[in-house]
Amino acid sequence: MAVLHVTDRDGRNHTLEGAEGWRVMEILRDHGVGVEGICGGACDCATCHVIVAPDWAGRLHPAREDELLKLDELPAIEATSRLSCQILWEEALDGLTLTLAEVN
16 A cells, blocks of 8 residues: 555544545545635636655655646645645555645
8 A cells, every 4th residue: 555644734644545546636536635626627726835855845746837737826835735636546655745835
């Protein structure tokens, strides 16, 4: 079982089971840790903004231009900010660690 480690906005840690082929946003949303994913994964709302742990950031596929443009619209981002709707879960992500960004 591949797992995802998440720190929610209240500082609580969660270990969630990943689902092959699902967007990380869907995993977070369905486990009820505080991600809305209003656009359903269309990279259009940024309600799934997360900060990926630095040791994981370089292991993810690079952000596409549409994701970078959406992140640029946010008032505050980190160097490892990503939209979780743009990260597809696969076994190689076992242990991925991220923090939910503050709602902007």
